[in-house]
Amino acid sequence: MNLNFEYSSSEKIKTDGVLIFFSSDDLKTCSSNQYLSADISASIELGINSELFFGDYNEQKTFAISSSQPRIVHLSGLGELKDVTPEKLRRISAKAIQSIMDTRVKSLSVLIPNNLSEEFESGKLITEALSLGSYQFKKYKTDESDDSRTSEINVTILDPHQVSSKDDIERGASIAQGTNFTRDLGNTAPNDLTPDDLKQIAQDLAEASNGKLKFSFLDEKKMSELGMQMFLGVSKGSEVPGRMVFLEYFPKKAKYTVALVGKGITFDTGGISLKPGKGMDEMKYDMCGAGAVLGIMKALIELNLPVNVVGVLAAAENMPDGKAQKPGDIVKAYNGKTVEILNTDAEGRLVLGDALSYTADHYKPDCMIDLATLTGACIVALGHLSIGAISNDQHLCKSIIQAGERSGDRVWQLPSYPEYAELIKGKHADLQNIGPGGEAGTVTAGVFLQHFVNDVPWVHLDIAGTAWAVKGIDYHPANSASGSGVRLLIDFLENLSESQS
Secondary structure, eight states, rough: OEEEEEOOSOOOOSSEEEEEEGGGGGTTTTGTTTTTTTHHHHHHHHHHHHOOOOOOOOOOEEEEEESSSSSSSEEEEEEOGGOOOOOHHHHHHHHHHHHHHTTTEEEEEEEESSSOGGOOOOHHHHHHHHHHHHHHHTTTTTOOOOSOOOEEEEEEEOOOOSOOHHHHHHHHHHHHHHHHHHHHHHHHGGOOOOOHHHHHHHHHHHHHTTTTTEEEEOOOHHHHHHTTTTHHHHEEEESSSEEEEEEEOTTTOOEEEEEEEEEEEEEEEOOTTTOTTTTTTGEEEEEEEEHHHHHHHHHHHHHHOSSSSEEEEEEEEEEOOOSOOOOOOOOEOOSOOOOEEEOTOOOOOHHHHHHHHHHHHEEEEEEEEEEEOOOOHHHHHTSOEEEEEEEEEEHHHHHHHHOOOOOOOSEOOOOOHHHHGEEEGGGSEEESSSSTTSOOHHHHHHHHHOOOOOOOOEEEEEOOOBBOHHHHTTTTTTBBBBBBTTHHHHHHHHHHHHHHH
């Protein structure tokens, strides 16, 4: 579904449908809204008097209108105003567009409520949620007969009270587009998304950016010269070579530099430590960290934030052929540390480790954030509702947690006490790539990565639980990629930009 947005402060409704948000507090007066025509008001009043709509939280009802335009009015319940939060409004808006898609309207007016706090940024938030809620992935569908929904809706964000702005609407649309771009990458079949494909997508993004993004990459020969044996140990089992890809967003006058490093394992068999066959098809999602970095860089092109951002993709396949890395191998990292490979399925931390240390050394960023579908243990700990975080800098981590609360892309910090580092000390090398079985798997993975950040302020975000199969949240597709991390880090970068200006 494609939504085309425009902003209008006009009072006139010239679309097939209209979406109106009502709280249960306003139910008695909602049909008398001065901006609604007599036909719309009559339809709303009939629905309320017939007790078909009560304004309850996330209640969605569509009523026909006697006029030819608009022909339907959709009422979306906010519940009691005192209980409305930005996250609730986000979910309400997403559920509303999913209901409206079934009506096959081709144009829609969305009346922005004027009784919510300015802190909600209602126009931006509703635009973002409508786009996220309407997401569908149909790249491989050849038969559209089972889907009666229209493929495109022209959406007018109607704001007669001017509680929002055109810029707000464009921001919301850009953030959602970046998120949906990441979702598309995650949902793409692994035979169509290899490390070379990720490299090409990054290059295409740079070429389409009007000079805002600069592209470069390291091939396996260059990584070998640099001593990146951790990364190369993972990629050598695949016929498809690994790639370390860089996108630089360096606007004029920006001084603060953030590095975003994404795990891009385009398919993970586990290598010689082979995964069970059940559910292995989902290992196409093991590149969702790199996908999130690409989605963020795509959004930055439109948002023009005054902060330097380096996007890094650590892209490889983890395959079990005759050249593959073996349990018991010892490899040397880019920063000189030696690592004993106890389990080849703990490969994400290996490619990320070399990417982090090279990025810290080469770019000298003010902070680094990595995103990775790193551990199944994170799903055990936090389920599919929160990102797990490990950090060496409490101030940075707190800023990201706050961004998670605002964006709905929530983060929970896990401990990284010095004693955890003892669990990954190697018997025959400096480090081993896993800790004791069944013990603090998410924490030890994060503590392993900390050895490669060169004391740069850093946060590790484990998105294993939130990158796909998120259920019960209206703006996330239940059976596919969610785009986890994009909205979180865009919010973080927006607030960082404001603090630096």
